Amino acid sequence: MSYRFADRTKMFKTSAIREIGGIIQRKGSDVISFAGGNPHEPYFPTAQIQQAFEKVFASGNASLQYGMTTGYMPLRGAISERVKSKGIQAKPEDILLTTGSQQSIDLLSRVMLSPGDVVLTENPTFLAATQAFESYEAKLVAVEGDKDGMYPEDLEQKLKQHQPKFVYVVPTFSNPDGKVWSEERRAALLELAYKYDTLILEDDPYGDIQFHEEEKYTPIAAMDERKTQVVYTSSFSKTVVPSLRIGWVTGPEAVIKYMSQIKEAADLMSSPLDQQALYYLLRDMDLDAHIRMLSKNYYQHMSIMRDYLNTLDENLVSWVEPKGGMFIWAKVHESINATELLKQVLEHGVAFIPGGPFFVENPQENTLRLNFTHPNPEKIKIGMERLTAAFKQSVKLG
Amino acid sequence: MSYRFADRTKMFKTSAIREIGGIIQRKGSDVISFAGGNPHEPYFPTAQIQQAFEKVFASGNASLQYGMTTGYMPLRGAISERVKSKGIQAKPEDILLTTGSQQSIDLLSRVMLSPGDVVLTENPTFLAATQAFESYEAKLVAVEGDKDGMYPEDLEQKLKQHQPKFVYVVPTFSNPDGKVWSEERRAALLELAYKYDTLILEDDPYGDIQFHEEEKYTPIAAMDERKTQVVYTSSFSKTVVPSLRIGWVTGPEAVIKYMSQIKEAADLMSSPLDQQALYYLLRDMDLDAHIRMLSKNYYQHMSIMRDYLNTLDENLVSWVEPKGGMFIWAKVHESINATELLKQVLEHGVAFIPGGPFFVENPQENTLRLNFTHPNPEKIKIGMERLTAAFKQSVKLG
Known part of the structure; x- marks a missing residue:
């Protein structure tokens, strides 16, 4: 049977991010993922x-x-x-x-x-x-x-x-x-x-x-x-x-x-x-105290990620330190496509989300989003070791 | 400011049933209501x-x-x-x-x-x-x-x-x-x-x-x-x-x-x-056993309601005994408007929902819906005493 769907279904898109999520998941649980947007489970009350x-x-x-x-x-x-x-x-x-x-x-x-x-x-x-x-x-x-x-x-x-x-x-x-x-x-x-x-x-x-x-x-x-x-x-x-x-x-x-x-x-x-x-x-419950704990801990998560990014050449990666929230947004050199870069870093066992799909117009394909809230500090260190190594290698190859 | 809502909001209707619900609620908690569609709380697992x-x-x-x-x-x-x-x-x-x-x-x-x-x-x-x-x-x-x-x-x-x-x-x-x-x-x-x-x-x-x-x-x-x-x-x-x-x-x-x-x-x-x-x-949990208990008990609720309706003249109220579910659907004499009837029975401390709003076309304003699942058997008895008395009186007045 041919289904006569509503006109609005023509606007439905397969989410690029969902597809990337699928690729990351298929790589297995050894991958340290900065791709999602989840809070850190051990902090749950x-x-x-x-x-x-x-x-x-x-x-x-x-x-x-x-x-x-x-x-x-x-x-x-x-x-x-x-x-x-x-x-x-x-x-x-x-x-x-x-x-x-x-x-x-x-x-x-x-x-x-x-x-x-x-x-x-x-x-x-x-x-x-x-x-x-x-x-x-x-x-x-x-x-x-x-x-x-x-x-x-x-x-x-x-x-x-x-x-x-x-x-x-x-x-x-x-x-x-x-x-x-x-x-x-x-x-x-x-x-x-x-x-x-x-x-x-x-x-x-x-x-x-x-x-x-x-x-x-x-x-x-x-x-x-x-x-x-x-x-x-x-x-x-x-x-x-x-x-x-x-x-x-x-x-x-x-x-x-x-x-x-x-x-x-x-x-x-x-x-x-x-x-x-x-x-x-x-x-x-004192939710404000809980939120202060979260903010303090997530600041620590973010700081680890920031310090690793700081070891990289400015020409390779630029970003602004966030004052809150869950993400670091970074730009790599214009010659680098973040989706291609993702494939390379996945081989090193780490993942991020390319920034292109977040643009409504004129996508900047050299952008990427790093989540620091979900992994624990130890995983962030390992993941950032892998990521910075992969970044450096990608430049040599590129 | 004048809000420029979507075209579809022209189709939004104030629900007649919500309005009636408001009227019933304002009559206070002494009213025994057969108007809703809720299950019976004491049966919850x-x-x-x-x-x-x-x-x-x-x-x-x-x-x-x-x-x-x-x-x-x-x-x-x-x-x-x-x-x-x-x-x-x-x-x-x-x-x-x-x-x-x-x-x-x-x-x-x-x-x-x-x-x-x-x-x-x-x-x-x-x-x-x-x-x-x-x-x-x-x-x-x-x-x-x-x-x-x-x-x-x-x-x-x-x-x-x-x-x-x-x-x-x-x-x-x-x-x-x-x-x-x-x-x-x-x-x-x-x-x-x-x-x-x-x-x-x-x-x-x-x-x-x-x-x-x-x-x-x-x-x-x-x-x-x-x-x-x-x-x-x-x-x-x-x-x-x-x-x-x-x-x-x-x-x-x-x-x-x-x-x-x-x-x-x-x-x-x-x-x-x-x-x-x-x-x-x-x-x-044995949900099937729970559902058998519910069905048995709701059958008892329905039977009480049915037996009271049976005391009324066939020319006054007609209905089909339900084989399941939560409602008895009844018709009163064509000359009676169920919304008017509701106002009268509310004075007796009992409520139902007029059937008119459930029609897509050609509303039958002499229909009404009685819920038997929410009130307990004792309340159903008291409510049906009131309802049958109100019905009989409405005919005399009508």
């Missing part, structure tokens, strides 16, 4: 999570019944309290719980994007977000920028030209390139969003993993005093554990209302059991 | 679920990491084994785990439906499914039928006329009207689907709650020996607990592949933690 689940079960059978589409209200209340420290004022009823921030991105796309609508993005940007946008047949347009964020001039020109439905940004320790937008660029984006009546989707899954406690990175959502322009999403996948699959989103009431309505059609609700457990966890 | 979670936590921190988009493979294997008893041959890799069967319905819609595409449905049918179809701007066309299922003649005529993307059916203890399709009508639907190259979406969340063990209701998916035509979805919400939010879907490889791909954009994955716990539960 498993005992506390188990206790939180015990509290849910002890609260009675009603806790295992259907819940609300918008999510478990006490958890929405706890999130509302937590984000005040970031300067975000969100009432519990303006917070929608989702199955991870990926679902927040998808639901906003679903209520905003008709075929042909434009979304402005950074370049490179988070790949899975662009897949969600494209699945609704949206057109992606990259805004030029530098390490401080999008250039306001180019942004304004593209806002005028394309009248995009929203601008998608990961301003704090972005994936893939780990950068932090300056305050000025954040403010400029918000001003232009007001001026051109465009929403901003601020994706902030990494903002809590911060290496320099004294520095402050104000979410754009906190600057939006009118509370009209920014849809802000975050998640507990990086700070608690990924397997709970709990994200959340807040923004203008009219937008969140539509997103809640479409979530009902999408999956009725996310796991009320996991939401209740997370509520007890936030109530009874 | 909470201790076993808690043990299953303990096994996940004991298996180590890696169990709290990200999982696969398609779901936890051992659980897919366990489902593959379980459905063999229904005659369904599904390889583990052809089973996609979802956040409840609502997500299965939504993902199939997303890969199949372009604006203007037609879906054929029963009339009445499951409301939340039609909301998913309409959110993709599909057109719903009702096929005529009776207590045994769709009329093949009307079905064929509408397959010819509309070339629908799929036919949506709940053939075993449907929601709202509790009916069971005959084997002949199932076979006729499948033959016509082959002939007109159309998919069938078989939604089977209630099939396990069966009151007459000796009777067999063959899923249409089990009849589809070519394995080309039927997308079959079910869930553990009614047989284990709703709060795990685990459903699953199987069907032609090409369709499941696209659904998996779009699930990655939709929410990356459902809770791997809940999936692992369900795997241990299925491994270590």
Whole structure:
């Protein structure tokens, strides 16, 4: 039989990164992988999570019944309290719980994007977000920028030209390139969003993993005093554990209302059991202390990786030290293709992700992303020994 | 600011049932509600679920990491084994785990439906499914039928006329009207689907709650020996607990592949933690014995309701005794509007759901749905005392 699929399936792509993941996996478990984006398992607060689940079960059978589409209200209340420290004022009823921030991105796309609508993005940007946008047949347009964020001039020109439905940004320790937008660029984006009546989707899954406690990175959502322009999403996948699959989103009431309505059609609700457990966890555990521990340890992971990269010739590899998050973004010499380089380093038993697929336009094939959160410090050392050796050899060969 | 939402949001409706739910809730907790669709909490296997979670936590921190988009493979294997008893041959890799069967319905819609595409449905049918179809701007066309299922003649005529993307059916203890399709009508639907190259979406969340063990209701998916035509979805919400939010879907490889791909954009994955716990539960608990207990008890619930309805004049209320599932579907005299009737019975402290909103076309406003699974037998007695009294009074007033 020939299946008559929806037009939007023409936009579905085989993910280059999933394919590369498959290649790395087939090389076997001896490969030390800097390719993924997973947190470090030994840091998981498993005992506390188990206790939180015990509290849910002890609260009675009603806790295992259907819940609300918008999510478990006490958890929405706890999130509302937590984000005040970031300067975000969100009432519990303006917070929608989702199955991870990926679902927040998808639901906003679903209520905003008709075929042909434009979304402005950074370049490179988070790949899975662009897949969600494209699945609704949206057109992606990259805004030029530098390490401080999008250039306001180019942004304004593209806002005028394309009248995009929203601008998608990961301003704090972005994936893939780990950068932090300056305050000025954040403010400029918000001003232009007001001026051109465009929403901003601020994706902030990494903002809590911060290496320099004294520095402050104000979410754009906190600057939006009118509370009209920014849809802000975050998640507990990086700070608690990924397997709970709990994200959340807040923004203008009219937008969140539509997103809640479409979530009902999408999956009725996310796991009320996991939401209740997370509520007890936030109530009874010092999550801020846990996040400080994570940030301190991940800084150590990153430092090991950085020190090895520092042994390499500047002409061979350049990068900016990240101030938080999970990734180092590096550029090798223009003559080197990172996908080819990956094949060579795999022979040395180490892996990264080529940066090309993260670009919306004009892919830079000499870029690569290194994850430092998943392997332990000892593995990072071994992996970086292999990687730096492979890099040096590739130059000799090249 | 004026938000420029996607065209599809014009199709979003305020759910009449959600509104009615709000009215019932505002009447307070003294109301005995037959309006919902929830299972009975005291029957939940909470201790076993808690043990299953303990096994996940004991298996180590890696169990709290990200999982696969398609779901936890051992659980897919366990489902593959379980459905063999229904005659369904599904390889583990052809089973996609979802956040409840609502997500299965939504993902199939997303890969199949372009604006203007037609879906054929029963009339009445499951409301939340039609909301998913309409959110993709599909057109719903009702096929005529009776207590045994769709009329093949009307079905064929509408397959010819509309070339629908799929036919949506709940053939075993449907929601709202509790009916069971005959084997002949199932076979006729499948033959016509082959002939007109159309998919069938078989939604089977209630099939396990069966009151007459000796009777067999063959899923249409089990009849589809070519394995080309039927997308079959079910869930553990009614047989284990709703709060795990685990459903699953199987069907032609090409369709499941696209659904998996779009699930990655939709929410990356459902809770791997809940999936692992369900795997241990299925491994270590006698779920079939549990389902027999549920079926026996729900039959008792239904019988109480039925016996009260039997005390009423046939001209006042007519219904067919359900052979399983969770609902009795009743018709009152044509002169009575069930929404008006609801207002009257609420004054007596009891509630149901009017049937009108479940119709895709030609709503029968004198129908209503009674849920017998959620309240306990004692409450059902009190509620039915109130309901039958209110019914009798409404006739006198009418």
